Amino acid sequence: MKKLMVLLIGVFFLAGCAVVKTPLTGFIYSDVKAPFAVTSNTGADRVGTAEATSILGIVALGDASIDAAAKSAGITKIHHVDEHVTGILGIYARYKVVVYGE
Amino acid sequence: MANDKREGTPAGTFPLGVKREISLIILLLIAFFPSSFTGSAQxxxxxxxxxxxxxxxxxxxxxxxxxxxxxxxxxxxxxxxxxxxxxxxxxxxxxxxxxxxxxxxxxxxxxxxxxxxxxxxxxxxxxxxxxxxxxxxxxxxxxxxxxxxxxxxxxxxxxxxxxxxxxxxxxxxxxxxxxxxxxxxxxxxxxxx
Known part of the structure; x- marks a missing residue:
């Protein structure tokens, strides 16, 4: 039982390491999609993504900008933008932006 | 007497306390990672x-x-x-x-x-x-x-x-x-x- 307690306490403290912006918090595991922005442009036939990752809250790398996502698909008119957040035990976290447009 | 019983655990099996811990960990995993235990559909x-x-x-x-x-x-x-x-x-x-x-x-x-x-x-x-x-x-x-x-x-x-x-x-x-x-x-x- 002591080992289990140590494990749970360890998980609890690790959960504060690789933190990522999210509308909902899940300190053991999170996999959340959420709206980010909407424009008045009509229609979309292309989708672009961009992402950044964090490991243990020590190293965080990537370009998760809307600009990078739009550029990756050649989008010049943005229809709407969603975000997708993934986090595991505070060890690994990923923030992905998904841009819809034409 | 309790100590005698623990020492008598057959080789290759877990002592009672460890077995309970493993069961708890498995239950926690099932509770928190439901998608890992279902088919590929999800x-x-x-x-x-x-x-x-x-x-x-x-x-x-x-x-x-x-x-x-x-x-x-x-x-x-x-x-x-x-x-x-x-x-x-x-x-x-x-x-x-x-x-x-x-x-x-x-x-x-x-x-x-x-x-x-x-x-x-x-x-x-x-x-x-x-x-x-x-x-x-x-x-x-x-x-x-x-x-x-x-x-x-x-x-x-x-x-x-x-x-x-x-x-x-x-x-x-x-x-x-x-x-x-x-x-x-x-x-x-x-x-x-």
Whole structure:
């Protein structure tokens, strides 16, 4: 039982390491999609993504900008933008932006 | 007496306390990672997303990076967008070289045939001094994509440039896993169209 307690306490403290912006918090595991922005442009036939990752809250790398996502698909008119957040035990976290447009 | 009993635990079995801990950990895993204990159906959302647009349903397959160049082992990263009111999908792809070498066409090659698609440049960027990021786009008939992903044997993707070509292959185990899932999603899209 002591080992289990140590494990749970360890998980609890690790959960504060690789933190990522999210509308909902899940300190053991999170996999959340959420709206980010909407424009008045009509229609979309292309989708672009961009992402950044964090490991243990020590190293965080990537370009998760809307600009990078739009550029990756050649989008010049943005229809709407969603975000997708993934986090595991505070060890690994990923923030992905998904841009819809034409 | 209690100590005597614990010492008497047969070899190869867990003491009572440890067994309880393992059961608790398994229960916690089942509670917090339900998707890990169900079939692959729920994992489809890791591969694609769909949004309703004025002109139909817009499907997007998240980038796949399992194909590697034969010599340099650099990856080919591609994603697929498909609007249900059209017959073709847009394939955006990235490849990385030590010098700039724009693509002319993308070739999807299976054991039974190949599809050649004209490539259009999105951008070419210089990353990390000697790594050129080539980003191109092409359109492929959805039926041709379905045929490609239905291939039992791992297919090849060729990028043809003006003076050369680069061959990208995928490991059999990776193809067995990802190819079949993408194939199922395309089948679902075709059924809905």
């Amino acid at each position: 994992k489809l959302s890791n591969y694609y997303t769909a949004a309703i647009m004025d002109s139909g349903m817009l499907y997007f397959f998240f980038p796949l990076d399992d194909f590697q160049e034969d010599v340099s082992r650099s990856p080919l990263i591609f994603d697929i967008s498909y609007l249900s009111s059209r017959d073709s999908a847009t394939v955006n792809f990235s490849y990385f070289l030590s010098s700039a070498d724009p693509a002319v066409s993308l070739v999807l090659r299976t054991g039974e045939g190949e599809t050649v698609c004209k490539a259009t440049k999105l951008f070419i960027d210089l990353e990390n001094h000697q790594k050129w990021h080539h980003r191109f786009s092409t359109t492929v008939l959805l039926s041709d994509l379905a045929y490609f992903f239905r291939s039992v044997l791992p297919p090849e993707i060729l990028i043809k440039t003006k003076d050369s070509h680069y061959t990208y292959t995928i490991k059999k185990c990776r193809w067995k896993k990802h190819g079949s899932i993408v194939s199922v999603i395309i089948e679902m899209i075709q059924t809905n169209s």
